[in-house]
Amino acid sequence: MKQAKVISVLNMKGGVGKTTLSCNLAIELADRGYKVLVVDSDPQFNTTQTLFKYYTGSVDKYNDLREHNLTIKSIFSSSHRNPGITQEATNQDCNAIYTFEDIQKDDLIQKGLSIIPGDLSLIVDINAATSDRLKAFFFTQKLTERFDFIIIDCPPTWGELTSISLTVSGYYLIPTKLDEFSTIGITILSEQLSEKVAAMEGKLKCLGVVYMMLNGTKSVSGIALKNRPFKETLEGYFKKMSSDVNSSVKQFQTVIYNKQAIATSSVIYKTHDKYPELWERIKELVNEIMTRLQVEEKV
Incomplete structure (x- = not known):
């Protein structure tokens, strides 16, 4: 039976473009015809806000879902088993999963995807006693059978939420800057x-x-002089890291540049005229990811 590729996007620090990467990868995969589920396990829930604004124009629908306890928080409590929640409220899907409808953007039909919305309350609600509930939700709802890709946006720290997210994942991506803190x-x-x-x-x-x-x-290298020393230092560490994590660690050829649009907000590549080249870069990155997944499947 075909199983979804479950990919966590993580880094120990914020401000590295984690949300921008998670949102754009998910949208590009959906537009390629894959069934995609986004799981926002970051209590800051920036990915949730970005996707709701993109697909619905506001966060009003998200606020309604949160009011009815239809966010990721419900998975870590007994409330997601509440029989009183209506089918209409869950968008004709299981509790805590909301599916966006296809939309038209600039004469293009953008494919919808599904999301388990994030929730600020996760900051205080997660502990060791609730750690198995996400895994149980994946199993009981047969998520890896229903979707082709599941993208998990992890918190910018290491804790229960990141650990839980990785437990249900098969792969992880690490977005990072090239600066003195990256290594x-x-x-x-x-x-x-x-x-x-x-x-x-x-x-x-x-x-x-x-x-x-x-x-x-x-x-020609695509790397500014200012970033090169940090790139060399970081890549010099990849060999040791590969040994530590029992997996080949290497950089992608596609890089994302720091534009004002990204610096001030999470950008959806197909709608932001201030950074049109992001579209091409996301497509190239997804092509690289697909190639690496194919290689992993053959190992």
Whole structure:
């Protein structure tokens, strides 16, 4: 039976373009005809806000779902079994999963995707006692059978939520900047991932590192002079990290540059005229990801 590719997007620090990457990957995959589910496990729920604004024009629908306890929070409580929740309220789907309708953008039909919306309350509601509930939800709702791709936007810290997200994942992506803090963050992440991979008997694989928010450049290499020393230092660590996490760790060729549009908000690539090249870069990145997934399937 065909199983969904479950991919967590994570980094130990915020401001690296994690939400921008998660949203755009999900939309591009959906537009290629795949059934996509986004799981927003980041209590900041920026991915949720971005996707609701993109598909519905506001967060009003999200606020309604949250009021009826139809967010990821419900999965970690007994309320997602509440028989009183109407079918209409759940968008003719199981509790906590909301499916966006197809929309028309600039004469193009954008395919809808599904989401388990995030919730600020997760900051205080998650503990070891509730850690199995997301895994149980995946199993009882047969999510890996119903979807082709499941993208999980993880919190910018290591804790119960990140650990739980990885437990239901087969792969992870690491977006990062190239600055003085990037190597430190990746090093700490590597240490945590090493233990998690061991606990999962090596079944969690790294798809790669995506360089985000880079300085613009006309250099043939695509990497600005300012970013190059950090790139060399970081990639020098990949060999050790590969050994630690029992998986090949390497950068993607496609990079995302730091435009004002991304610096101030999460950008959906097909609708933002201030950064039109993001469309091409996301498509190229998805092509690279698909190639790496094919390689992993053959191993």
